[in-house]
Amino acid sequence: MQAQPALLSVYPLIRRALPIAAWAAALLGSAAHAAITVTPASVSAGMATLTLNSSSAGTGSWVLLQSGSCGSAAQTQAGLDGAGAAAYSKGSLALAANTNGNYTVRRLAHSQAYTVCATNGSDTASASFSTQAMAVFNNPAWQVVGTAGFSAGGADYQSLAFAPDGTPYVAYQDRGNGRKTTVMRFDGTAWQVVGTAGFSAGGADYQSLAFAPDGTPYVAYSDSGNGVRTTVMRFDGATWEAVGTAGFSAGGASYQSLAFAPDGTPYVAYQDVGNTSMTTVMRWNGTAWQVVGTAGFSAFDAFYQSLAFAPDGTPYVAYTDNGNGSKTTVMRFDGTAWQTVGTAGFSADAADYQSLAFAPDGTPYVAYKDYGNSSKTTVMRLIGTASAPTGLAAVAGNGAVTLSWTAPASNGGSAIQSYTVTGTPVGGGATVSCPATAPATTCTVPGLTNGLAYTFTVTATNAAGTSSASTSATATPQWSQSGMTLPGGGSADVQVGAPPGCTIANAQFGTTVPAGAPAGASTPRGVLSFTASGAGCDNATLSVRINYPAGSLSGLQPYKFGPASAGAAPTWFPHGVVVGDSVTYSVTDNGVGDNDTQLGSIVDPFAPLLLAAGPSGAVSIPTMSEWG
Incomplete structure (x- = not known):
């Protein structure tokens, strides 16, 4: 604190002797930054001159970007944008202090917007410009420039x-x-x-x-x-x-x-x-x-x-x-x-x-x-193989998986001709595949085993060869049937998740309701039933999903017929979760919901019930814990 009067006493001298930036630096005890500017000039269809000016002598570095944003001084010096990616073009030149330095950039694309980022190693600057459209030649013809044969001799x-x-x-x-x-x-x-x-x-x-x-x-x-x-x-x-x-x-x-x-x-x-x-x-x-x-x-x-x-x-x-x-x-x-x-x-x-x-x-x-x-x-x-496709997504179907992806960011300088999806079962097994002719970016792999998980990748092929593989996606095909007719009109889609070797059959929506439903309850969407059999069903738990028509589950509650617990007598009991127009529930061989006591055989009646109104006219609605 004792130093303040001394510092303040020299302040008028500093203020009179130095420009604002300099006396501020002296007062704060730090060196002023060396400012830099960059100005595009003489912009044509394929060429532009950049004018750089720095308050200190040294090297001026610049990059040109077609997209993205400028980075730090170090990134610009390294020829990178703000995301660390290589810039479209780069260059450098020696700069004298407070003196314009010109750099003409060639081989630019016409009618293209560019951002130029410049640095002197400490400060940075940027500017934007667009190249002109190239000349259009209608009814083209060659014309002599000046006089033909203008040299003094041969x-x-x-x-x-x-x-x-x-x-x-x-x-x-x-x-x-x-x-x-x-x-x-x-x-x-x-x-x-x-x-x-x-x-x-x-x-x-x-x-x-x-x-x-x-x-x-x-x-x-x-x-x-x-x-x-x-x-x-x-x-x-x-x-x-x-x-x-x-x-x-x-x-x-x-x-x-x-x-x-x-x-x-x-x-x-x-x-x-x-x-x-x-x-x-x-x-x-x-x-x-x-x-x-x-x-x-x-x-x-x-x-x-x-x-x-x-x-x-x-x-x-x-x-x-x-x-x-x-x-x-x-x-x-x-x-x-x-x-x-x-x-x-x-x-x-x-x-x-x-x-x-x-x-x-x-x-x-x-x-x-x-x-x-x-x-x-x-x-x-020069051409090369394309970069790997991205965004691979796998959607499981009945004995099949449909794959989709995004085309590679770079085609390697040669148009992509085709894609190949390759899959293998998790844990090993025979390879499966499906082709797609560009520009299509989807294909379906058929003939898969329901309940078995598969891992997939996709590659792109052009005239130079085949790209590296994409990141993988995994899906497990499951038995499914779309457009199943509902009693009273409309249709539903059903999917049953079961392990390999557990075969789903006899799926239908009917009107026969097993005895024991709550008094006065009705089944306006019918009763779903199916059987599952095979060695893969032994002690297995199956997951079921039913997608009903929009709004058709309003006021209905999910009920299952079978034992509410292992060994219990079959009855109707609340079971399942409703989300929007879909119901999901599970059934376990010789356990909850299985209406067949034989090992490896599952019988599955299920229905969304319309319950009768209680004494006050209200309907008892199961909580989610009661459903599951």
Whole structure:
């Protein structure tokens, strides 16, 4: 308390010297948070630029969500939403304090609402936007952009990309300028050289053009001016400059393919002549180019490399695989090593000129020249088995169980063709099953043993194979009969739960009332009777459920004919529970309610009685304990 006057004495100085947020932090003895904002801009049908601004320097991280809500700063940094699920897309960029940083997100779905969540590691921000509808082409026709044949001379290895503002750029080998690299852009009227025409040190092949998330154009190529090795250059707004060392690959290189990771890091894939012409991928770490995984990681020599990033930031590369009949192979980097995606050499025959890209939903597609189809073009996409169906429910019937479920959350990229329900008796026994052709999500398993519990699961099958099984559901089929005619009109449904080997027969609603009913009582819904016999009935307790027409039990009381206790003389006694329009009760072999003294044989008269009015005109109503 003695410190308060001293603190208050410096308050005017703090208040005059500092902004509100700063003097509040000083007064409270805690550091102020580093605020962050995020603003979507330049939103098109498939692309949007995110502008992040933080009051402190550091790394800005963002995620895009199509559904769900933003999570904590740590979740956003990890590429997750508020529920801990992987976000639709993610990325990061370096931020200077109080300075806008731009990140252009590509491969968005058109006419789609997105939420962007951003963080600087401490504070978070969010914003929403919707992409535009894509163009609709009625009576489509191709039109020249600018002037046909606009390059200065002959040209090869064209590579096309769009700037964040939608401007088309093209890089190529410029035979009009010593076969060096030239990049041009379309200004809306004509094609203009970006920087200097033929800016590479020497002749160049296999140009690959890409834009960094901040909008800077980069180009990779095989650099004859530097030992035919790989060079990457970037345009700084005035001139083209090498990124790192020109000719940085270990040896000669061809088929360069350039792409950017979500954090803005440039990667380049190529045929690495310095590693027996196998595939190598390298990344720029801000200081030097370093190998991703192992140099020359393909199993054999490879050609026509094409590099792309999945929405989760995983790099994939496609190529002609000479170790597998010159067919197409795709590999992905798992953070430690390169792994084959699907089957190595998956194309039908030899293939060249692979081009790899990801759909907005994250599905990889690859196009190639298909020698197995008259050297025509083929496009393939990756599919997998569906996720497991969910919500399996089992409804028991008479010697059957009807199953229903919800379709898998993911079909694995391929339409679900069919479902298969599989069941086994609890405790072991023969497997039972039923099929369903999609889109149906229900089927009935017949031929089951009444009174025996079965456990069921369901799987989904698509072109890639069969999913894992769903969670299980258990049901016990029971004898049942629907639409049994009632005396006086209407019908009822009856179900009898009995163990296996206890057979139900002779079920009916009749008008014959065994002697001994309460004086003046009547049976407006008739008397249910059935027999049960077989070894499974020995000392068994059967459960019975009767569903009557709506409102037909009003004023009636459930009564059973038989012994009210084991060994007692048969009589009518209150027995059962009424819930709505249903009655449930039990009967035990040679026990309560069984009107047959033979072991393993049950006779079961039952009726809801309309009791006569008492002396005061009131009817005595059994309590639930009396019914049961």
